[in-house]
Amino acid sequence: MQKSVLVLIVFIFTSTASIAGEVRFIANQSVPEFVISKEDVSEIFLGIRVQWSDKTKIKFVLNGDETSHNALMKKYIKKSPSQFKYYWRNMLYTGKGAVPKTFDSVDDLIKYVQSTEGAISYIDSTVKADNVKMISVK
Amino acid sequence: MKKKIFLIITIVLINSPMNALAEEDEVDIHGFISQGYLWSDRYNFYNAETEDGTFQFNDLGVNFTTQLSDNLRAGMQLYARDLGDVGNDEINVDWAYGDYRFSNLIGVRVGRIKRSYGLFNQIRDVDLGRTVIFLPEGMYFETLRDQFLSVKGAGIYGTLPCRVEYQILYGETPASNSSGAASFLETIGVHLIDVSTEPTYTFHMLWRPMNSLSAGGSTFNFKSTVETSLGAIEFNGENYQVFLQYFYDNLMVATEYQWGDAALLFPATPALKRVAKPVGYSGMVTYRFADWFEGGLTYSEYYIDKNDKDGKKALANAEVKDKKERWLKDLSFSTRFDINDFWILKLEAHRTDGLFSVVDYGGRKKPGAISHLVAVKMSYVF
Numbered sequence: 466m467q468k469s470v471l472v473l474i475v476f477i478f479t480s481t482a483s484i485a486g487e488v489r490f491i492a493n494q495s496v497p498e499f500v501i502s503k504e505d506v507s508e509i510f511l512g513i514r515v516q517w518s519d520k521t522k523i524k525f526v527l528n529g530d531e532t533s534h535n536a537l538m539k540k541y542i543k544k545s546p547s548q549f550k551y552y553w554r555n556m557l558y559t560g561k562g563a564v565p566k567t568f569d570s571v572d573d574l575i576k577y578v579q580s581t582e583g584a585i586s587y588i589d590s591t592v593k594a595d596n597v598k599m600i601s602v603k
Numbered sequence: 604m605k606k607k608i609f610l611i612i613t614i615v616l617i618n619s620p621m622n623a624l625a626e627e628d629e630v631d632i633h634g635f636i637s638q639g640y641l642w643s644d645r646y647n648f649y650n651a652e653t654e655d656g657t658f659q660f661n662d663l664g665v666n667f668t669t670q671l672s673d674n675l676r677a678g679m680q681l682y683a684r685d686l687g688d689v690g691n692d693e694i695n696v697d698w699a700y701g702d703y704r705f706s707n708l709i710g711v712r713v714g715r716i717k718r719s720y721g722l723f724n725q726i727r728d729v730d731l732g733r734t735v736i737f738l739p740e741g742m743y744f745e746t747l748r749d750q751f752l753s754v755k756g757a758g759i760y761g762t763l764p765c766r767v768e769y770q771i772l773y774g775e776t777p778a779s780n781s782s783g784a785a786s787f788l789e790t791i792g793v794h795l796i797d798v799s800t801e802p803t804y805t806f807h808m809l810w811r812p813m814n815s816l817s818a819g820g821s822t823f824n825f826k827s828t829v830e831t832s833l834g835a836i837e838f839n840g841e842n843y844q845v846f847l848q849y850f851y852d853n854l855m856v857a858t859e860y861q862w863g864d865a866a867l868l869f870p871a872t873p874a875l876k877r878v879a880k881p882v883g884y885s886g887m888v889t890y891r892f893a894d895w896f897e898g899g900l901t902y903s904e905y906y907i908d909k910n911d912k913d914g915k916k917a918l919a920n921a922e923v924k925d926k927k928e929r930w931l932k933d934l935s936f937s938t939r940f941d942i943n944d945f946w947i948l949k950l951e952a953h954r955t956d957g958l959f960s961v962v963d964y965g966g967r968k969k970p971g972a973i974s975h976l977v978a979v980k981m982s983y984v985f
Contacts (some may be wrong), residue, residue: 503814504766504814507814508762508766513707513762513768514707514762515704515707516704516706516707520706521673522673522674539852541814542814543813543814543815543850544815544850545850545852545853545891547853547891547894547897547941548850548853548855548891551732551733552732554729554731554732554984555725555726555729555732555733557633557666558633558635558664558666558680558726558728558729558731558732559698559717559725559726559729560666560668560676560678560679560680560698560700560702560717561702563631563668563670564633
C-alpha cells in the first residue's frame with residue numbers, strides 16, 4: 466500500500482517535468498530590432514508590449530513543439546505552460562486580447578514569420594530558418 | 604430565457620477553435636458553460652439553499668471580438684449566471700467596449716469595462732483561468748459581485764517604461780435589481796425598487812520588477828442610491844488594495860490586503876446612519892502537480908469594521924442579531940482536474956468562521972462558529 470502511494474506521488478510530481486531545450490527567436494525582416502532583452506521577450510509574449518520601436522504592431526505566435534514552448538516558459542516568461550494558458554484565457558474572457566495562435570508545424574510557423582510584417586516567434590536552436598531575422602536576447 | 608441560452612450555445616458550438624489568431628475583420632467567438640453544486644453543513648451561503656444542497660450554481664459566457672485594425676479592437680461578452688436567488692440565468696452584457704491602443708504607453712477603452720481591483724476582480728467570472736472556484740471572500744464578496752464588477756464609461760491603460768502597467772477608469776457602475784445586494788435586502792424584509800449610481804473612479808497599477816514577481820495597488824470609490832420599500836438608502840465609500848503575486852515553476856503564491864471606508868445613509872432618518880472601516884486580507888498558494896491536476900490552499904479574513912472586529916459594538920447598537928455577522932474567516936482547499944483542453948472539474952472545501960457571507964442562518968438564536976461548505980463545478984470551454 467505504502468509503495469503504491471509512493472509511486473503515485475512520484476508519478477504526480479514528475480509528470481509535469483519536461484525537457485526544456487534552447488530556443489532562438491526569429492522575426493520578420495521588417496522588424497527593426499536586432500537585440501531585445503529577456504524582459505522584452507516576456508512582455509511581448511504576454512501581450513504587454515504591443516509595438517516595435519518603429520510603431521508597427523508586434524504579431525507573436527507560439528510554437529506547438531512542447532520542448533521549445535517549455536524552454537520559452539522556463540527561461541523567459543517565468544510561468545509554467547498551464548499558468549501561461551490561464552493568463553491568455555483570462556485575457557480572452559475579459560476582452561483584453563485574443564489567444565495567440567500556436568503552430569503545430571515548425572515549417573508553417575517559419576512561413577508565417579517570413580510573410581507577416583511585425584511577426585516574431587521562437588524555434589529550437591537546431592532548426593534552420595531562412596529569410597527571417599534572427600533576434601538576439603541580451 | 605432557456606431558448607435564448609440554447610440559441611447562444613448552438614451558435615457557439617459551431618465556432619469552437621480555442622487556438623485562433625483573430626485576423627482583421629474576422630469575428631472571433633469563444634465561451635464557457637459550467638454547472639456546479641453547493642452543500643453546507645449549516646447555514647445558507649451566497650443567497651443559495653446550500654444547507655439542503657443546490658444545483659442553482661451555474662454560469663454561461665459567450666464573447667465576440669474582432670480586430671478592426673492593427674490598433675483597434677472591439678468586442679462584447681454575454682453572461683448569465685444563477686447563484687441561488689441571484690442572476691436566475693438572466694443574460695446580461697458582461698463587458699462590451701472598443702479598445703484603441705495608441706502605443707505601448709497608452710490605450711483607450713470606451714464602453715462597459717471590467718473594473719481592475721486587486722489581483723483577480725477582472726477575472727472573477729473566468730473560472731477556467733484559475734485553480735479555485737470561489738475567490739477569497741476576504742477580498743472579493745460573491746454576494747456583492749455586481750456592485751464592484753464593471754464600469755460603464757471610459758478608461759486609459761498602458762505600460763510605462765519602468766515595467767508598470769496601469770489602468771484608470773471613470774464611469775457608472777451598471778445597477779441591477781436582481782443583484783446580490785437586492786437579494787440580501789429581501790432577506791431582511793426590505794424590497795428593492797430601484798438602484799441608481801453616480802460616476803466613480805478606479806485606479807490600478809501593477810509593477811513587475813521581475814518576470815516572476817508582480818506587486819501593485821488599486822483603489823476605487825462607490826456611490827449608489829437604493830430606493831426600497833422603507834425609503835432611500837445611500838451606499839457610499841472608498842476601497843484600497845495592495846497585492847503581491849509570485850510564480851516559481853508550477854507554484855503560484857498570492858497575497859492581498861484591502862481597507863476602506865463605507866457608509867450607509869438614510870436621508871429620511873439620518874440618525875440611522877452607519878459608518879464602518881472594513882478591512883480584509885488573503886493568502887493563496889496553488890501548485891500544478893501534473894498536467895491534469897492542480898491543488899490550492901486559500902485563507903482569508905474580513906471584518907466589516909476594523910474598530911469593532913469582535914462585533915461587540917455592533918451587537919450593543921442592535922446593528923446585528925449576532926456579533927459573528929461582523930466577520931468572516933475562511934480556509935479553503937481546492938482541486939482542479941483538467942480532463943482535456945475543453946473540460947475542467949473542480950472540487951473545493953471551505954471551513955468558515957463567522958457569518959458575513961451567510962445570508963440566512965435560519966433565525967437560530969445562537970449560531971455556531973464554524974461551518975463547512977463544499978463546492979463542485981464542471982466547466983466546458985470553447
